[in-house]
Amino acid sequence: MSQYKLIHCNINGKDVEKMVDVRASLTDMLRNEYHLTSVKKGCEVGECGACNVLINGEAFNSCIYLAVWAEGKRIRTLEGLMSPDGELSDIQQAFIDETAIQCGFCTPGFIMTAAEILESGKLYTDDELRKLLSGHLCRCTGYENIFRAVKKTMYRRLGKEIDF
Amino acid sequence: MYDMKALYEAESVQDAIRLRLEHPEAQIIAGGSDVLVQMREGKRSGKELISIYMIDALRGVSLDEEENLRIGSLTSFSHITRDPLIQKYCNVLGEAVDQVGSPQIRNIGTIGGNTCNGVTSADSASTLHAYEAIVELTGKDGVRRIPIHDFYIRAGQVDIRPDEIQTAILIPKASYENTFGHYIKYGMRNAMEIATLGCSVNVRLSADRGTIQRCRIAYGVAGPVPMRCPTAEATANGQRPSGELAGRFARAVIDDINPRDSWRASKAFRQHIAVEMAKRALTRAVELAGGEMA
Numbered sequence: 001m002s003q004y005k006l007i008h009c010n011i012n013g014k015d016v017e018k019m020v021d022v023r024a025s026l027t028d029m030l031r032n033e034y035h036l037t038s039v040k041k042g043c044e045v046g047e048c049g050a051c052n053v054l055i056n057g058e059a060f061n062s063c064i065y066l067a068v069w070a071e072g073k074r075i076r077t078l079e080g081l082m083s084p085d086g087e088l089s090d091i092q093q094a095f096i097d098e099t100a101i102q103c104g105f106c107t108p109g110f111i112m113t114a115a116e117i118l119e120s121g122k123l124y125t126d127d128e129l130r131k132l133l134s135g136h137l138c139r140c141t142g143y144e145n146i147f148r149a150v151k152k153t154m155y156r157r158l159g160k161e162i163d164f
Numbered sequence: 165m166y167d168m169k170a171l172y173e174a175e176s177v178q179d180a181i182r183l184r185l186e187h188p189e190a191q192i193i194a195g196g197s198d199v200l201v202q203m204r205e206g207k208r209s210g211k212e213l214i215s216i217y218m219i220d221a222l223r224g225v226s227l228d229e230e231e232n233l234r235i236g237s238l239t240s241f242s243h244i245t246r247d248p249l250i251q252k253y254c255n256v257l258g259e260a261v262d263q264v265g266s267p268q269i270r271n272i273g274t275i276g277g278n279t280c281n282g283v284t285s286a287d288s289a290s291t292l293h294a295y296e297a298i299v300e301l302t303g304k305d306g307v308r309r310i311p312i313h314d315f316y317i318r319a320g321q322v323d324i325r326p327d328e329i330q331t332a333i334l335i336p337k338a339s340y341e342n343t344f345g346h347y348i349k350y351g352m353r354n355a356m357e358i359a360t361l362g363c364s365v366n367v368r369l370s371a372d373r374g375t376i377q378r379c380r381i382a383y384g385v386a387g388p389v390p391m392r393c394p395t396a397e398a399t400a401n402g403q404r405p406s407g408e409l410a411g412r413f414a415r416a417v418i419d420d421i422n423p424r425d426s427w428r429a430s431k432a433f434r435q436h437i438a439v440e441m442a443k444r445a446l447t448r449a450v451e452l453a454g455g456e457m458a
Contacts, residue, residue, distance in 0.1 A: 003170060003171065005173075021165065022168075022170075022171040023165040023166045023167070023168050023171070024165055024166075025165075025166065025200075028165060044204060045201045045204055045205070046197055046200075046201060046265075046268070046269060046272075047266075047356055049266070049268060052268055058242070058271045059267055059268050059271060060268055060271055060272055061268045061269070061272070064196055064197055064200045064201060064272065065196070065272065066166075066171070066196065066200075066215065066217075068171065068173065068215075069215075069217055069218065071218070113267065113268075131267075131354070131355075132267055134266055134267065134354065134355035134356075135265070135266025135267045135268045135269065135355065135356070136266075
């Protein structure tokens with residue numbers, strides 16, 4: 001017997017409502033109902049971070065978040081970072097500039113964690129940054145370029161000279 | 165899609181109690197970072213769930229009328245770490261839960277879920293034992309408060325009655341006052357790792373900081389449930405802090421702990437690191453309390 005529930009939330013700045021299967025994860029809902037395919041299905045057990053989205057400003061693995069819990073929440077995915085005219089955000093451009101992408105599967109998750117880091121307005125040490133980024137697996141780049149893309153953008157946004 | 169039979173969503177504690185009584189077979193789900201993973205892996209597939217995640221009344225840290233620290237059971241690890249009351253009165257708990265999983269897991273994982281799982285490796289568990297935390301359970305007949313030591317019955321089983329949910333964890337004022345603690349987690353990597361062994365030590369020093377008035381130590385993964393070490397504590401209580409004492413204290417934990425061989429580590433290795441972790445955690449706790457290791 002299927003069980004559905006009407007869910008109201010805000011996705012990338014837009015108020016929406018949808019009948020949702022209670023068995024769905026937030027990943028299922030964002031991909032299947034809203035075609036937000038930046039939200040990747042990776043491990044689906046909360047280990048790899050490929051499905052990471054921001055919920056009320058905090059990073060969550062949407063694969064282990066029930067879709068019905070989205071009720072009343074503000075959800076942001078990578079698609080929400082792009083400006084209305086299609087320009088990439090600074091952090092997305094930094095991933096390109098630093099070759100922080102190879103296959104691209106981990107990238108949206110990493111960038112949404114980076115968005116939370118950058119929007120905090122804080123200047124983190126290298127060790128703090130590494131810890132903040134530790135919820136994501138990348139099997140291509142070896143992480144160094146990803147780390148550099150986030151660090152450079154953090155310094156740029158804070159108007160500070162980079163020290164490496 | 166998760167393979168669940170049905171989902172019952174509680175909107176309040178009373179609602180959760182009603183759902184518990186109506187659906188005795190259903191599993192409670194808080195943040196879901198264990199329950200949903202187990203469901204995905206097939207261990208809990210086809211089961212009914214009672215979600216308590218949307219009960220916002222169970223979130224947040226406060227001081228009650230007796231100035232005990234009260235942590236709502238659904239407070240996430242990251243919110244515990246960032247909370248000013250935790251930082252002021254029981255910073256070691258914030259540091260301990262900052263070593264759970266990854267940043268995303270610390271945003272979804274709750275202290276209630278961490279303890280209700282009944283697993284010995286929970287990063288909050290050793291510190292909660294070392295601070296003699298009180299578990300608050302709410303059922304149809306009202307509130308029941310029990311020491312965390314009694315809450316853990318055996319591996320994977322805790323004392324929650326069929327009509328109850330856990331609603332808070334309390335750290336009594338007498339327990340946190342003038343007390344400083346340190347937690348060490350031993351794992352093979354820093355992120356997304358289950359502790360091979362976890363050790364939490366806290367001390368209260370005399371006014372002149374020359375005597376350890378009270379020392380408490382607890383381990384995770386040193387036995388089927390988290391445990392205190394009475395022999396080691398007796399060794400340190402009333403003594404002057406020193407390197408020699410730290411060594412004696414640390415060696416005494418062997419009489420208290422009962423680790424096992426597992427694929428993660430052997431019993432012998434766990435015993436070996438338990439001694440070193442006790443020594444380091446005590447030394448750090450004394451330093452945090454403003455004392456010196458003579």
